[in-house]
Amino acid sequence: MNATLITGASSGIGAAFARKFASLGRNVILVARSEDKLITICNELGRMSGIRAQYIALDLTAPDAPARLFEEIQKRDLEIDMLINNAGFGSMGEYVKLEREREIEMIDLNVRSLVDMTHLFIGPMRERKQGTIINVASTAGFQPVPFMATYAATKAFVLSFSEALWEENRPHGVHVMALCPGVTETNFFAAARMDRPPMRGSQTPEEVVETALRGLRRKKSSIISGWLNVLVAFAVRIVPRSLVLRVAGKALRPRFER
Numbered sequence: 001m002n003a004t005l006i007t008g009a010s011s012g013i014g015a016a017f018a019r020k021f022a023s024l025g026r027n028v029i030l031v032a033r034s035e036d037k038l039i040t041i042c043n044e045l046g047r048m049s050g051i052r053a054q055y056i057a058l059d060l061t062a063p064d065a066p067a068r069l070f071e072e073i074q075k076r077d078l079e080i081d082m083l084i085n086n087a088g089f090g091s092m093g094e095y096v097k098l099e100r101e102r103e104i105e106m107i108d109l110n111v112r113s114l115v116d117m118t119h120l121f122i123g124p125m126r127e128r129k130q131g132t133i134i135n136v137a138s139t140a141g142f143q144p145v146p147f148m149a150t151y152a153a154t155k156a157f158v159l160s161f162s163e164a165l166w167e168e169n170r171p172h173g174v175h176v177m178a179l180c181p182g183v184t185e186t187n188f189f190a191a192a193r194m195d196r197p198p199m200r201g202s203q204t205p206e207e208v209v210e211t212a213l214r215g216l217r218r219k220k221s222s223i224i225s226g227w228l229n230v231l232v233a234f235a236v237r238i239v240p241r242s243l244v245l246r247v248a249g250k251a252l253r254p255r256f257e258r
Contacts (some may be wrong), residue, residue, distance in 0.1 A: 001052065003027040005073070005080045007060060010037035010120030011135065013184060016205035017084050020213070022049045029078065030055045031069065032087070044064070054078075060087050061108045066116040076141075082132040083121045085114045090151035092252075102151045110154035113229070115161065122165070122174060129173035134212055135162040137181040139229045144237040146249040155180075157220060168222035176217050178222035181208045182229035 004021050008014040009030035018028050022045040028038040030038050030053065038055035045053040056072055058065050066234060073080060088110040091098055117235030118133060125131025141155030162178035169176055208225045224230045 001027060001057075001077065002079050002081050003029050003054075004082040005029045005031065006084045006086060007031045007123070008136075009055075010041065011209050011230075012036045013181065013205045014084070015041055016088040016209045017086065017212075018045060018053070020206070020209050021082075022051050022053060022218065025049065025051060026082075027052045028054070028079070031058055031060070032058045032140055032202065033057065035112070048090055060117075061105050061226045062114040063108075063112075066113055066120055068118075070120040079124075079215045080121050080126075081125070081130060082134075083117065083129075084134045084136070085117055086134075087113065088154070090148065092151075094147060095149045098150075106150055109155060110151075111157050114158060115199050118161075118165070118176075122169065122176075125170045125174045131174045132216065133165075133174070133176045134216075135176070135178050137162065137178045137180045139180050139224060141178075141180065143241070143248070145252075146245060148251040163221045175216065175219060177212075177220055179212045179215065179225065180206070180222060180229070180233070181211075181225040182232075184208055184225075209239065 004026050006014050006017050006028060009018050010032035014030075014032070018030055018041060025128050028045065028051070030041060032038055035057035040056050042053040045051065054076070056069060058069055059067065060069075067080070074209055089106060091102060091106060095103075114135060118135070122131070122133060125133075137158040138152075138155040140152040141157075141159040143152070143154035157221055159178045159180065162176050164175040181203065185202050185204050203226050211223055211225035224233050
């Protein structure tokens, strides 16, 4: 059975992806830590669309989690023709004052797990000469962000990694794309113990998903969600990097020097 595999699928952008693809008649496999939330979403999708929605409750920060997930997919005789690496979290504050273990855990989920998942599933896609991988990055990945140093760096990795794989895999029928949302109306900031960044508009998860679908149709290597975010990402590429750093630092520093 062909299916779309979505990580971080219990809420926010991941859940919006699940609802959208189910509405398009695609079977979905949802992965997240919260089994109760996954059961609720799977029941909802099964009723509304008649597709098959399955879940796997798993903490992808565990070193062997991607391999265990891949093994479970094989046991269920599923063929993953689309992988959406959406699981991730962030932090905000002066780096030296942040919890060291949590910063390492962020790298494990945002980078190590994503790389591992991509490697496990892209091989079979290349053998079939067909498949799609969406790696959820962020507009934070376009520049260093003081007081969000680790998070922005992980998303810069995801963006660079995904665009490189886009070029490598084009001749093999596999489309890899980085999706770069900005501030989105999810529980991301609360769950990550972060304040909402100042002076930034927000989008709904559904708007971000529609952007992703446009990017897939256009075979893009990466796509930014929201016109304001597009303008900001373009600006930081032409403005001196030192100036970008000072502006970002000035905007965020007062929060941590009260």
